[in-house]
Amino acid sequence: MILKFDDKIPIYLQIQNYLNRQIISGKILPGAQLPSVRQLAVEVTANVNTVQRALSQMIDEKIIVPQRGRGNFVTVDVELIEQLKMKLIDEQFALVYRQLHDLNFSDAEIIDKFVEYVKNRGALDE
Amino acid sequence: MSEILKIENLNYSHRLKKILQDVNLTLQSGKIVGLLGENGAGKTTLMRVITGVAHATGDITVAGETEVAARKGHVSYMDHLGAFSLGTHLDRIVKFYQTVYADFDIDRFNELAEFLNIDTSLKLSALSKGNKEKFVIALTLSRQVELYLLDEPFDGIDSMSRKDIINSIIKWKPETATIVISDHYVSEISSLLDEIVVIKDETINCHLDADKIREDKGMDIEDFYESLYERGTDND
Numbered sequence: 001m002i003l004k005f006d007d008k009i010p011i012y013l014q015i016q017n018y019l020n021r022q023i024i025s026g027k028i029l030p031g032a033q034l035p036s037v038r039q040l041a042v043e044v045t046a047n048v049n050t051v052q053r054a055l056s057q058m059i060d061e062k063i064i065v066p067q068r069g070r071g072n073f074v075t076v077d078v079e080l081i082e083q084l085k086m087k088l089i090d091e092q093f094a095l096v097y098r099q100l101h102d103l104n105f106s107d108a109e110i111i112d113k114f115v116e117y118v119k120n121r122g123a124l125d126e
Numbered sequence: 127m128s129e130i131l132k133i134e135n136l137n138y139s140h141r142l143k144k145i146l147q148d149v150n151l152t153l154q155s156g157k158i159v160g161l162l163g164e165n166g167a168g169k170t171t172l173m174r175v176i177t178g179v180a181h182a183t184g185d186i187t188v189a190g191e192t193e194v195a196a197r198k199g200h201v202s203y204m205d206h207l208g209a210f211s212l213g214t215h216l217d218r219i220v221k222f223y224q225t226v227y228a229d230f231d232i233d234r235f236n237e238l239a240e241f242l243n244i245d246t247s248l249k250l251s252a253l254s255k256g257n258k259e260k261f262v263i264a265l266t267l268s269r270q271v272e273l274y275l276l277d278e279p280f281d282g283i284d285s286m287s288r289k290d291i292i293n294s295i296i297k298w299k300p301e302t303a304t305i306v307i308s309d310h311y312v313s314e315i316s317s318l319l320d321e322i323v324v325i326k327d328e329t330i331n332c333h334l335d336a337d338k339i340r341e342d343k344g345m346d347i348e349d350f351y352e353s354l355y356e357r358g359t360d361n362d
Contacts, residue, residue, distance in 0.1 A: 041296050
């Protein structure tokens with residue numbers, strides 16, 4: 001299984017996040033056709049109704065576009081995908097920021113530490 | 127979506143002992159429903175009553191049919207094959223199903239058997255617990271009906287067999303059919319479920335949407351289920 005569910009979080013949201021991340025990371029390209037609902041259900045080991053709910057949510061957000069009789073396609077609006085990317089970055093930063101803030105680090109410290117961390121990571125990767 | 131099952135004011139006693147009391151339950155078509163409860167809570171009894179193998183007072187409607195004989199044609203109840211001797215070859219059992227059930231789809235069975243790696247030339251006695259469960263699931267899902275009742279299909283089987291069975295349910299469940307899966311250990315199937323129905327104290331304790339439990343309570347299904355058994359806890 002590619003996706004391991006956290007049973008405390010609604011499954012449809014986790015499927016939505018999983019697909020959003022695949023789109024953001026370019027694993028599924030703009031304009032590409034998504035697998036059928038049932039194929040996706042088998043891929044993530046979930047109920048067809050739950051997958052459909054995740055897809056409906058993504059259709060509402062215009063990230064995917066249904067085409068009658070042909071299935072679901074990723075939007076070709078790269079601006080929209082960019083916004084999705086920004087939203088994800090925001091969420092990740094918000095999480096880290098809140099946790100560090102709770103530990104009484106100042107904004108300046110958080111920025112310094114983060115810059116330092118990225119530098120050290122870079123050194124590790126070389 | 128339409129109503130696939132409606133149970134009204136159902137009561138069932140066995141040798142003067144009340145097993146189920148005032149059971150009311152409505153299930154919609156196209157769902158996967160977890161039927162949860164402790165061992166002996168009455169899960170199997172409820173399935174037997176729905177199928178019509180056991181008789182209770184009250185009204186049961188399956189796909190619009192209320193008469194037992196008519197209802198049976200709309201329900202596929204997982205049979206643990208206790209009536210067959212261990213020396214019986216699987217292909218004989220498949221033949222038996224084909225003869226007895228007009229809705230048995232042999233093509234569907236062959237697809238399922240291939241997916242689940244079932245060798246039908248074997249005897250029942252040659253099957254491991256996991257393989258027997260797979261065979262039973264393939265038989266049950268090969269009938270073309272509106273309601274499937276799976277009685278503890280994951281009881282005591284290894285995790286690989288469990289995964290195969292779960293995948294076969296996802297792949298072969300007809301879109302408008304409803305599958306009820308009973309289990310006393312919910313976490314192994316919770317991601318698969320649309321809804322849960324809990325039997326406790328001889329009746330339906332709750333009937334809820336699984337993702338709604340996660341959304342509203344921030345709880346996993348196992349913790350929610352266990353919370354129903356903590357004394358003095360208000361679960362509303």
